[in-house]
Amino acid sequence: MILHILNRPPSSSLAYRDALVAMGSEDRLLLIEDGVLGAMTAQVRHFQAIDGRLFALREDLNARGLLGQCDASVQVVDVDGFVTLTEEADKTVSWF
Amino acid sequence: MRYGLLVEGAPYSSQASHSALRFAAALIAKGHRLESVFFYHDGVYNAARLVAPPQDEPHLYDAWCSLNAEHGTRLQVCIAAALRRGLLDAREADRHGKAGHSVESPFELTGLGQLIDLGRAVDRLVTFAP
Numbered sequence: 001m002i003l004h005i006l007n008r009p010p011s012s013s014l015a016y017r018d019a020l021v022a023m024g025s026e027d028r029l030l031l032i033e034d035g036v037l038g039a040m041t042a043q044v045r046h047f048q049a050i051d052g053r054l055f056a057l058r059e060d061l062n063a064r065g066l067l068g069q070c071d072a073s074v075q076v077v078d079v080d081g082f083v084t085l086t087e088e089a090d091k092t093v094s095w096f
Numbered sequence: 097m098r099y100g101l102l103v104e105g106a107p108y109s110s111q112a113s114h115s116a117l118r119f120a121a122a123l124i125a126k127g128h129r130l131e132s133v134f135f136y137h138d139g140v141y142n143a144a145r146l147v148a149p150p151q152d153e154p155h156l157y158d159a160w161c162s163l164n165a166e167h168g169t170r171l172q173v174c175i176a177a178a179l180r181r182g183l184l185d186a187r188e189a190d191r192h193g194k195a196g197h198s199v200e201s202p203f204e205l206t207g208l209g210q211l212i213d214l215g216r217a218v219d220r221l222v223t224f225a226p
Contacts, residue, residue, distance in 0.1 A: 007111075007225065033111045059118065060111075079122040086123075086220050087097065094223035 001026045003089035007096050009037035010046040019095040020049055030077070030085055031056040036066060044071040057082060097128045100218040102211065106138035107156040108149065110226035113142055117159050119222065124167055131218050132170040133160065134211045135203075138226065140178040143171070143203040164202035172214070175205040 004023055008015045009031075016038065019029060029050055031038050038046065039056035047054045051073055058078040061067045070076055077085065086092055101120060105112025120130050135142050147157045163169040179188060182198060185205050189197040199205060215221045 005222070007115075033115060060115075079118050080126065082119060083123045083126050083128070086099075086222060089220075092220060092222050094225055096225040 001028065001089050003027070003085050003092045004029045005092055005094045006031055006035045006038070007033040007094070008035050010043050011037060015095045016046055019093075020047070022093070023050060026053075028053045028055060028085060028089065030082065031074075032060050032082075033057075034060075034064075036060045036064065039070045039074040039076075040066065041069075041071040044073060055081075055085065097219040098217070099123050099128055099130050100214045100221045101130065101133045102221060102223040103133055103135050103139040103142060104137040105224060105226035106141040107147065109138065109141075112139065112224040112226050113156050114154070116224040117156070117163075119224070120163060120169075130163065130167060130169045132172055132214050133163065134214055135171070135173045136177055136208075136211065137174075138181075140173050140181055140183050143173045143178065143183055143199050145198055145200050145203075161202055171203045172206045172210050173199065173203050174208055174211070176208065178205055 004019050004027055006016055006019050010016050036056045055075045055077050056070055058076050101116050103112055103116045107113045124130055142160060149155055160171055164171055184194060184197050185199040186197040
């Protein structure tokens, strides 16, 4: 299982498409930095294909005043959870 | 586990350095070892020894140095990316006839081969890009 890390939102970059195409059936996607905007209900539809495997970083949501506004399908993790996700993955790939 | 980080974002330009430092602190707190941070592309600006940010802002340069002092994390800088951006240690400054140097220990100028070695040596390599 590979952890994919995306720091750009679907509203300003198509990097998410490359990530989704590259993802295997068990892979996970973590949204960080401005990428957390993708966890909002208005944008989360772009990640329907990986339902249940989408994560967003709590600290970056909080820094943007978006904590609590995540779509219910997104799993919010803090930076410790980020480390755990890297432990559980065989390797990580960053998309930007 | 043994970790390595690859930082490609310039300080105070993107969030990459902040994200990497926060991740570094978290992984060390969980008992992992951070072997090295490799700075590439505009990330090499993190190694500029003369940075002087306002006192009420995070001092990213000092934060990197603390990782080295407290945890033995190597701070490796791609020499090809550094030289063309004016980031030279004393040896390279002398070699190129420059009056001063802009990189010093604990940062070290290394080749891209060191990044390949790092990727092979650690259990996890995580990239933070602009």
